[in-house]
Amino acid sequence: MIDIGMRDKLFIKYDEYVKTFQRDGKLGPMLQLKFAHSKRVAENARQIADYNGFSENMVVLAEVCGLFHDIGRYRQLEEFGTFRDADSINHGECGFEVLLELGWLEVLPAKARDCILKSTRYHNALHIPDQIVDETILTFLKLVRDSDKLDIYYVFYDAINNNNLEKYPEIVHNLEVDAEPTPEIVDAILEDPFKPISYLDAKSMIDFLLIPIQWSYDLHSFGSYKILIEKNLLQHMKDIIPLNGNEKVERIIDNALLHAQLALEEHLR
8 A cells, every 4th residue: 555654755745735825934724724634634544544453554545545635625715715615616526636636646556546536535525426336445435534524523622612713714614603503404313313414504503513413423433433432522512512401402412422332332342
């Protein structure tokens, strides 16, 4: 797959590419947030791969896939001024195109290159495309999707807990912070938590934050659930969602917490 030396070279190339988006020697707040996010996603990917017993070369490949997954975000924000795909471009598709243009992956074995390209291209798809049937590519695509979700929990918690939403308004798509949850979204999640809700349907910040709660039903491996539980990520989400006595919203979160614990136990059997 990829050895440590090649991983280090690709990490350096990534850092150099990101520097081209600096203005007056530094990144803007949203791009700095995305840069830090991508480094943490790479670490999540490494940890999940390690927990799942991957070989050393596969662990290294997981790190690179995690690092590159959001590489399209830099061009997206520079050209459109937003991270909202619906108002600009699909950042997964953009990242795929950026990687092809840069040509960094040409020196890699074909399977490693395909894993990186497809995990970048489809990490943000609502569903994994049916045409992805290669088991190795599926493994890394699922790993990156999980790694990304796990860090987004942290991003939300950190921004809201530290009162940084004004600094990073794009995090919750500029939705109304104090608005009540949409009853149709709450009821839909309670009825079928495995059926994902689109961010496009969110009308309040609570709606927006309930969508990641559903992700606990869509993680793919022991390592992913182990990190979710070890870092108390769902509990942190519960801490920042204004429940305001809404028993249905609280039930959604408690159901997700229970599901995550049961899923981890199932993987341990």
